[in-house]
Amino acid sequence: DTAVSQTPKYLVTQMGNDKSIKCEQNLGHDTMYWYKQDSKKFLKIMFSYNNKELIINETVPNRFSPKSPDKAHLNLHINSLELGDSAVYFCASSQGSGGVTYEQYFGPGTRLTVT
Amino acid sequence: QKEVEQDPGPLSVPEGAIVSLNCTYSNSAFQYFMWYRQYSRKGPELLMYTYSSGNKEDGRFTAQVDKSSKYISLFIRDSQPSDSATYLCAMSFPPGNQFYFGTGTSLTVIP
Numbered sequence: 001d002t003a004v005s006q007t008p009k010y011l012v013t014q015m016g017n018d019k020s021i022k023c024e025q026n027l028g029h030d031t032m033y034w035y036k037q038d039s040k041k042f043l044k045i046m047f048s049y050n051n052k053e054l055i056i057n058e059t060v061p062n063r064f065s066p067k068s069p070d071k072a073h074l075n076l077h078i079n080s081l082e083l084g085d086s087a088v089y090f091c092a093s094s095q096g097s098g099g100v101t102y103e104q105y106f107g108p109g110t111r112l113t114v115t
Numbered sequence: 116q117k118e119v120e121q122d123p124g125p126l127s128v129p130e131g132a133i134v135s136l137n138c139t140y141s142n143s144a145f146q147y148f149m150w151y152r153q154y155s156r157k158g159p160e161l162l163m164y165t166y167s168s169g170n171k172e173d174g175r176f177t178a179q180v181d182k183s184s185k186y187i188s189l190f191i192r193d194s195q196p197s198d199s200a201t202y203l204c205a206m207s208f209p210p211g212n213q214f215y216f217g218t219g220t221s222l223t224v225i226p
Contacts, residue, residue: 004158033214040123041201043159043216056213090158103149104205104214106158 003027004107006091012113013081021076021110023091031055032074033092033104034066043090049074086114118142121204121217130226134191138204138217141185145206145215148180150189153201153219162202163189194224 004025013019025032033056034046048056049068063079074091091107121138128134136150146167151159163178165171165187171178177190187206191198204217 041153041203041219041221043203043219045213048213092158103161103164106151106160108158109156111156 004091004093004105006089006107006110008110009108010111010113012115014115015081015083017081018077018079019081019112020078021089021091021112023074023076023107025072025091025093025105025107027093027095027105029093029095029105030071031094032068032071033094034074034076035090035092035106037088037090037109039087047074047076081112081114083114086112088112117218118215119204119206119217122220123218125221125223127223127225128194130194130196130224132194132224134189134194134198134222134224136189136191136202136204136220136222138187138206139185140187140206140215142206142208142215143182143185144208146209147207148178148187149205149207149214150176150178151203151205151216153203155200159203194222196224196226199223 007022031050033048037043046060047066052068065077068074088109092104094104119140148165150163152162153159168180168182175192179188201219203219205214207214
């Protein structure tokens with residue numbers, strides 16, 4: 001069973017388009033994240049949701065809007081795509097507060113190419 | 116200055132060598148320290164997890180944390196070609212919602 005899944009795996013689109021990436025986790029975790037990994041492999045957090053509530057919102061253009069319909073899902077919508085948005089986007093989840101461990105589990109990534 | 120610094124490599128070693136990977140950090144509030152392994156075109160996977168200072172061993176892997184020096188290490192003994200990957204260190208502090216990653220070190224183990 002896949003713990004954290006993302007769709008689509010690859011996304012090629014033109015500048016100016018709007019696209020969405022979906023993420024689902026079946027681990028029962030209450031915290032989910034979106035990361036952007038650039039060509040140099042640097043993993044930078046974009047957003048984090050805990051129990052459907054936004055708790056981390058890093059300096060990200062407001063063209064990026066996350067949505068969490070429930071604890072198990074966190075989607076990322078991107079408006080007016082730009083060339084610089086080309087990267088791999090990873091979804092992750094973790095069990096949050098309460099004295100439990102804080103490891104993150106990552107999805108397989110969505111490779112976004114903007115032409 | 117980044118919160119977490121990691122030498123990107125690349126690092127190339129012969130099979131069977133001992134590999135040492137390191138990260139330094141600036142925020143003394145970090146208490147949770149992790150190492151992730153990322154194969155090409157895959158998501159990072161958690162390899163080792165340590166709370167506060169000390170050592171942790173798991174098979175051929177040993178994680179060390181020296182909070183006084185703000186320095187963490189991952190040692191791989193008897194390295195195998197299957198260990199070839201990018202290794203990312205990560206750390207967080209209570210309440211543990213936000214993780215800070217190093218830039219990753221690319222490792223190649225040559226048969």
